[in-house]
Amino acid sequence: MSKKEIKKIVLAYSGGLDTSIIIPWLKENYNNPEIIAVAADVGQGDELEGLEEKAIKTGASKLYIADLVDEMVDDVIIPSLKMGASYEQYLLGTAFARPIIGKKLVEIAKQENADAIAHGCTGKGNDQVRFELAIKRFAPEMTIIAPWRTWDIKSRDEEIDYAEAHNVPLKINRETNYSKDKNLWHLSHEGLDLEDPANEPQYEKKGFLEMGVSPVDAPDQPTYVTIDFEKGAPVALDGQKMKGSDIIRKLNQLGGENGIGLLDIVENRLVGMKDRGVYETPGGTILYHAHQALEMITVDKDTAHMKTKLAVDFADLIYNGKWFSPLREALSAFADKTQEYVTGSVKLKLYKGNIINAGITSPHSLYSEQLVTFGESDYDQGQATGFINLWGLPDTVQALREQGKL
Template sequence: MNKPQQKQYKKIVLAYSGGLDTSVLIPWLKENYGAEIIAVSGNVGQKSELEGLEEKALATGASKLYIEDLNQEFVDEYIIPTIKAGATYEQYLLGTSFARPLIAKRIVEIAKKEGADAICHGCTGKGNDQVRFELAIKAFAPEIDIIAPWRFWELNSREKEIEYAEQHHIPLKINKETNYSKDKNLWHLSHEGLDLEDPANEAPINKEGFLELGVSPEQAPDQPEYVTIHFEQGVPTAVNGEEMNSVELIELLNTIGGKNGIGILDIVENRLVGMKSRGVYETPGGTILYAAHQKLEEITLDKETQHYKNQVALKFGELVYNGLWYTPLRKALSAFVDETQKNVTGDVTLKLYKGNIIPASVTSKYSLYSAGMATFDEDDCYDQSDSAGFINLFGLPIKVRALQDQQLFEEEGIHFSNVE
């Protein structure tokens, strides 16, 4: 592919993770643009991936590296609102999707502070992340140019990137045999590429080193583990009776869920750019939180709100997946969701066993469930004879239609009883 005519820039801010794509980008940008390169890494829970990052960035040509701790904002402003919405995208719990807009927003803030005239990312032209990054950049800095080398550069495969890295003595933690495309944060870990690209291949979740946040269900303990989560207005605040900060809470649930084989998802999803893509996701703590939150809503939301909120969740998930976090509609949907959560307070106990989440208990002072109403035993709060009138009115349109059909059939000489 021919490169487009390149503008010259004095200072480029690079979204830097230290992974394969961004590792080769620093020397490549310097070779092709001759600009100062400032790397920015958003800490959203990658932990070990951040070790040695500054030394690596500077050694490969960056003038400086910002490592921004975004964990608390990530959880409170992105993860929890999505949990409260109950939003997913084709079962996927949106781990990468809501991290990208946050990281991009911080990159824009640094680009403005540094007086940069361009922002660069290492997202491929086939993926969703390019959209998520660029829509966020456009929302906060429409005047800044965006460089996306994967759309035009010569390193158009992971194999070529690895060769380039080896030629330029760039240290990598992967090789040609182990280079799954991964994205890790506090919420999840995604795996794509290699043998996963063929849906006929079983995901190697039992292979040593593949899973990082937990174990497969087969390798989980033979005894179940119970976990109790307390929510205040839809926000998880305590685990097993111990109140804790939201970041600590997710980290603890990741540990509990991981060791019990919870939250492993293998799906072929519909990417925003039009193709289907297979991914294996690890979301142990998040899967527990979604299950608990849904269980609590079952007893605290009325039927109409609960059903309508399910429709909102579908749209909310699509907006987040498609990179439309910073839009009026997403903000409006969050306002609706917050209103529905006022009574979503209580405790949920779940039994975790070899990848399964089994509800054990749910209680709330705002519960709409009445044992007296629902009991099969004798009660004095529900007159069962009322149901006859309800059914007559509820079924009236069906009865009217049937009577009309019967009359028409008789007028045409057709026996109504013989008509299916």
Template sequence: MNKYNKVVLAYSGGLDTSVIIQWLKENYGCEVIAVCGNVGQDSELEGLEERALKTGASKLYIEDLTDEFVNDYIFPTIKAGAIYEGKYLLGTSFARPIIGKRLVEIAKKEGADAICHGCTGKGNDQVRFELAVKAFDPNMKIIAPWRIWDIKSREDEIEYAEKNNIQIKINKETNYSKDMNLWHLSHEGLDLEDPANEPKYDKILELSKTIENAPDTPTYITLDFEKGIPVSLNGEKLSGVEIIKKLNKIGGENGIGITDMVENRLVGMKSRGVYETPGGTILYQAHKNLEELCLDKETAHYKEMVSLKFADIVYNGQWYTPLREALSAFVDKTQENVTGTIKLKLYKGNIVNAGMTSPYSLYSEEYATFGEDAVYNQKDSAGFINLFGLPLVVNAKMKSKTKGEGK
């Protein structure tokens, strides 16, 4: 092994990183500086400094990244309409780049020799963290214990923790792998590793009620957007962080945003997880509804292709790439007129459109009406159809002409 004097560790206080502090000191004899990027997991920060220091870290940075996370990572992704494989709203994916960026900044400030993370060699997060590190310091050394240590499972980690008197909050029966931030909460492992098992929603859900326990009456909300960005909820101007927090509560109460999916990881395998994204699911739906009103057909259809690529880029940890920046520039252009108000009805896991208005609406009742109008000449459609169908006519005549030639 290489020798390091000082290592900056991406620290959450969970099982992996609690064990890693001791392991780093044991194997490298180095000083360990723990860094926690606060991206909205506020409840998990209680007692974190005491736990980090008690486990062997020399100090702990808790960096409040929530506003930057929302404005520079979440909102650009919502505007892009990026959803991975039709289900995943990228909650963990776009949180890693901002944390990775801050890790590099603190490593430089502290004069650290290396950055360490607790991601497994099977997951996506190792890629996301390390690409962020490479983007801001391509010469920084990276330590990934899961690739080199003798520990083979989370059960082994628990045994290591018990042997070294490392306090952890889980045991072998509650050993789900979770990731929480302002945007979502993910659940993986244990019974979820078999796709044949129905998730134990009554036991694992923390942000959302089950559909069965959601209210029997609907909840109505209104959201105002300016250039694709949500700016107010129910008529009240709020910051992005505040909107997401309030929508998480409202959406969670109504059983919104629970996703059970088998996804294709970047490293090649499939994995199964349950995601809770109540506020994010509402924002995506509201934004999509407003785009239906404000975007022309060609732009909307082309943007759907961009959305797919954008989702792949975010999922794959390629946030700091020229392509992502270029796609965001395209998306920003499409959002110039995505301004208006969306009304939604939330009911037992469903989000129902209840009305929308925009000063930039491209919907014209004057043209679309089934009643009498003075702007559309229906006779014009005959010539349009003749020209639009001309290739079919020519093809049909060719087939008729050559029908007997192949006999």
């Protein structure tokens, strides 16, 4: 579809630097189309305040705010938790939100009879792939506009210049211009001094961390928390039943207060370059730890080891934008099967950035104290002799061949 034919555009709108200037840019470069801004509420809190006024003042005809928190938690995060998926230690915070947002963009575009969907992702990043694969899955015929891949703006400084020239209000300045992404699960920091891996993140600097404190500033006394799971899904905190999103909110608070969930990595982007990011994932880090602890006593060895292998593939699919693929759905079915007995309680001690196991119980535990005890038990240790002889038979035959005794 040519620029002149595009009369109405749905824009994925966060109100951040990129999407703030895209509205006037689309107006200027696409023959003044109607712009419908769509902001996804994925738990980023006060970042949504004032968005409608800002979007309309900069040229949008309306703003949708779509509440996607529970859908993201129930349909993406918990299935990923069950699989134990992480990408190079990264707990996939940004990647979790993108497929749900992409799907909602298509729903609104169809509802509004829009001609195109636009996003503010750069041509260097992963999010362009995640958004566009979701759009292609639900509206393969839809025109997609990605200004960062076509406009003359080359840097975030030039974006700020454009915003100032077009009277677009910004919440950032050139000195605090980290590229951030926030949702219920995490907050990411990229850019500025973090672009050099030699630079230490300024965790103790006021205003850098938003979801918690540095372990250095955490309390000197530990905090205990107990998480209950049913078939791999978290269902209660300290004995109180809660939905998944509320459990994450509470764990964010407890984890943040104790300096939990800070990650500084250089990861391998899908597009081929390495990227340095600093992540805050306090509640998610606690949940992953607790879930893995419960699996230690409820999942058999062969299944646990296979699940660890497949978790890498599962995480790759999420990171690479293939949440809606048949393979991801098949792997989720596998994960659900492995979670049939992952029910129980995990008590944890949170202390200065550390998560320490403080007790694990399950009605379906495979752990038998009677079998493994150093004390007297019914286990016949003499049976081990025959087992070792059979298990070591290939080694024995190999040695006999080398000695010329076969």
